[in-house]
Amino acid sequence: MTSIRATLGTAWRRRAGWQKATIVLVAMFGVLCSGLVTLGLAAKHRYESRVHREDILGNGTAPRDEGRWARGPLNLLLLGSDSREGEPDQGVYPGQRSDTIMLAHLNAARDTATVVSIPRDSYVDVPARAGSWDGGPNKINAAFALGGASLAAETVHRLTGVTIDGVLVANFAAVRSIVEALGGITVCLPHEVVSTDTGTRWLVGCHQLDGRAADDLVRQRHNVPGGDFGRIHDQQLVVRAIAEKVTGESLLTNPGRLDRLLTTAAASLTVDEDLDLTALALAVRRVRPESLRFVTVPAVDTNLATPAGSAVRLDERRSAELFAAVREDGLDRWIAANPQASTPN
Template sequence: MNSDHQDPGTAPDATAEPATETPTGRKGRFRRRPGWQKALIVLSVLLVVAVSGVVGGGYLLVSRYSGKVDRAALLPSVPAGEAEQSKENWDSGALNLLMLGSDSRATEPGGTSPIGERSDTIMLVHIAKSRDKATIVSIPRDSYVDVPAGGSWKGGKNKINAAFAFGGAALTAATVRKLTGVPLDGAMIANFASIVDLVDAVDGVNVCVPYDVKSTFSAREWKQGCHDMDGDVAEEFMRQRYNVPGGDFGRIRNQQLVVKAVIAKVAKNNMLFKPLALDSLLGIAADSLTVDENLDLRDLTLAVRDIRPANITFATVPYASSNLKTPAGSAVDLDYDASTAMFAAIKNDTIDQWLLANPDSTASN
């Protein structure tokens, strides 16, 4: 576990993982299912929905399941002018959605969470005004930022994932809004299912790894190259943080590799044109999602129906150091100038041009 000193005013770090954790129950299934795996369900199914909008049956299936997902107040209240602008964005503007994943100890994703629970995955999904491309930006969970007052937190500097511990999704959204300056048009959080279910639903994936990864949970090792993975193996691969280049940043990269493999498998097998297969994928989503009370999934389907997998870009917020010493323990020090420019590009709907001009921002299609 994380041995960093914790200030009395901060929650204990529930995101660290012991290298000795072992599988239990179903072969390869781990005792504690991290929130970032659950967020991958949200992300993957969002992308599935994105490319299924062109299928007549896809829209009908979204309508069928939209009433089955859990709903909660995931976003804080905003000024009337910003709320009106968001309505206009859904009609004809660029959209920015917050995507979160956490462990399942909270009784209410939109409310105050027990101390110790943190959001292991924080993603900002930007859908271009042209509605034919999207950028998914990962915000490192240990980023040291200003967390506004909320819940049991009086406000001040802390790791960004602590916001969920003190004030749930709404405080996390307020923190992301403060950090990025980007108004949020919707929010989602994953709560039950794992990436295991989605990978198994597509009958496994082929993941191409650009580096060697050695498991800390078993004797498995993934050499540079492409590997077939079922749900259990994909879960184990994505949990690696010690024997992967970049630590947590490498783990983010591994998550993205699996998500892209899922999308490729869905496209290759034309699953979106097969009602039973699409029904299964959306069923997983319905069991996994909590969405903001004001988010209409049918509107989201219409907004992203022209996006193709090749036009989805992943990126990570630039950082200056991953070992910043703080009262909350070792944290990530974001690169102020580069991250500010990235956030401005998201807000101005020019993020694709910014990424082209800044290839070191760990972007990939």
């Protein structure tokens, strides 16, 4: 452990600017470590060996052109899984839902990342899965329960038309561990949030959150402006706060804390079996917290009555334009024409 921490500290300080950029990915995904590139084979094995792998994109959802990691835009699907043991509609993956669904687009210049949040209750077409689901309309987060990350990825691919280059699935509970490993984060809220779980009230303004409080905040959607859209917004704020904390100078001089962060992140992650984490870290090395952008897929009805319960109907025209902008690497134009509100309605 001592030698690995010494290696972490030396390599981190030697290439601090470069490394700080890659560790932003930890914040974006809440899971990935940046030490894979510069810390040598021993450190690489220490973290990468903790990452779980499974066949997520084997159905042809992703290309197999390895050159895509070296050039051009990239699209990564980020899923936050949350256990809901005891629910009646458990499907093949008991009690699991992808409560956080984000499509992260890295532009061709590799210096800007845009995270597109898809509301978990979006009523979409979920493809059939033999033995568990005949296919048809359903809430998008049900795809994970019906067919795991593989069906969730196929559902997002069909909805957006976007080619998915990689999938990362994080245990939602890992938010607490990651924030604790960082020593807490500062989140500034533009609206009041009241926890239905603990009764905690966060007023408008900035708050210092430990892991327990951060975990509590990102789960709230009832006493939040905009309901689930408000929760999406708060999740984005927590991601940005983590990004700012992991790129701060204090982490650079604390190899022990850095090691705990990377170990926690790696152990919380499931990725596609063909995803090269080193190539991915290299691809995002120029991304900075200030170049992280967040948008939410537009909707026209957040209380749509369906056989699956109250759901979200996406704005067909504006959503199609957003997805086209992702495919064509033209998000600058879409964001300029569709500014995001600071507080969701």
